[in-house]
Amino acid sequence: MEAEQGTVDNPLRGDHEFSAILAQCKAMAEFSFHKGIKVPESIMVKLDAMSGHGCDQLEIKALTQVHNRLTELVSPAKPETIWLMSVETKKGSLLLFLGRVPLIRKMMVVAIMSLVALIALSLSSYINNENMVASMFDMEGTRLLYVQAILLASAAIGASFAALFKANSYVTAGVYDPKYESSYWVRFVVGLIAGIILTQLIPVNLDAVASAASSETGGAPVSHAALRITMALVGGFSANLVYKILDRIVETVQSFISPNIPEDPQVLKQNLENQFRKQELDQITIWSQGIVAIQSKLALEPNMPVSKIQQMLADYLKEVMSAHEEK
Template sequence: MPIDTTLQHGILIECKAMVQHAFASGLKVPANLVSSLENYELKYLKLTNQSINLHQLEDNQSNSFDSLQNHAHELSIIHNQLTDIIAPAKPRTILLLEREAQRCIWLKFLGPVPLIRQMMIVALVALISFITLSLSSYVNGMPSNFSLLDNSGISLLINELFLLSAAAIGASFAGLFKANYYIKNRTFDEVYGSSYWVRFVLGLLSGIILASLIPIETFSENEGKMTATLHGLGKPVLALLGGFSASVVYRILYRLAGAVESIIQSDSKETSEMQETVTKSRVNEQLLTERMQISSKLTNLQHKLSSQNQLPEELMNEFRRIQQELINPDFDQFELPEQPPKPVNNQDNKTNLEKTG
């Protein structure tokens, strides 16, 4: 395997790019660090640029690897120190910007990296489309022209494309603004390039959704004419805002879905609670009826036995306790009523008369 494809080769290239960036940015780099890097590069070039034949290649290449491996530890230390010096910039971003600066392409004025140039072209196309579609007589700002139910044909198509171009402007603006921030800080990473296009498509969707769901123009419509506050630009503004921040539309839809779900869950919960309450009331009513019937029977039995003077006092108290328990399960907290007086028979009356006489 050729020497210039080893891991050390990539680290060496990143170190050179970081040193150049540090000097160009006015950062202080220790002299011994630069000297060590220069010595390693000279040794590397000397070993990789030797003119040898095929038989010498195998022997010398193994010797070259052994010599370079002795300096791998030193190269790693140099790379780590340079990374700390240029922080928060990343070595990969600096290397990418250096390579792109060396390329000769006529679109370089649109941005330093391919992603920025592509998004710039999309933004310009969206802006030109927005201006061109606004020249059409079909685009007059009336709410009915943007409605999927009230409009149709070419008029509806042009108005929807008008909203789509507004959403594209907002989405490309947000993407370019964020990418420019990372480019400025030298922390841009091409690995996340696809995420910018995903956010752009989400911006298009959210712009159309927001402009279609919120009837902002109808709030200011007066007898078929738009008021001076919006001038028919309410829908395009909503599309622009939706394209700029797709996360806002996501949160709106998420909360709407949560609200609908909570309404459905609350209705089912209220229904189950109502059914449970009705069942409990029916059971309690049935138990109360049964207890009252048993209490009535006990009362009748008590009166029959007491009229015949066949009921001892202990049994009378037991009757009263059972009646209280049937009527009120927590009868222990109440005091028992006083014992009714015993019935007086004729023999007792005669005895009392003799004592008083």
């Protein structure tokens, strides 16, 4: 008896799913009117008739038709994105001016806090060329704390800028999917780590970088502290760059530990011969298939005119020659 009850669908769950789809339809209809998209009258009549009623079989069918039609009208925007922005607009949050998507608002707050922290920390006397050039292993105490904090703030600005730019492009197109929200925060944390790795753990000659930058700016001096902070910002913005650098270092070290051993010339020759034979067999198979196709047509039409047979052979020969020229 318990097993039978477990297989019965929960009616409350069905009502909830029905209401969610209906809410998406209303949001898409409102979005369409705001954007000047023409909505068929029949769609609005059905949508109005379904509002406030139960979910019988007829209404589920009608709701499916309405949802599919509205989805086509608002494409490429996604129904869930439109519904989410509609719900957030109706909530009337104080931070709504930062965006109608929760992720955008949260990331904007993080970006503003990081910018304020960067400016506040730069006012400290601990942030100077001497401390910024020094390694984290050469400092201690408050001096190290201030240096690492400003680097983290810079990396956070780069990471939040990259996340905001990417998320905003999806929101503007109406294709933002809330299920990927965690991936943006993962990228943000990875950006923080990348900023510290690029500025503290990967050896970079700041003097050479400053000299190169100075020569391009007409001999104007370049601050080492500004370079270090810029590197943290770049690391936060492009964590993939730091990953490629580390991956390249691993490949270089691996080449010293286990260098690539050149293959035996005889083995290479044998592999080439096998490959050539395989290509020959493949080509013979293709030709055989063409001949079999012609034979099949002749078997189906035993009274085929000679001119048509000659045309078939000519077309087949032309196809074989064109394939040979391409190779």
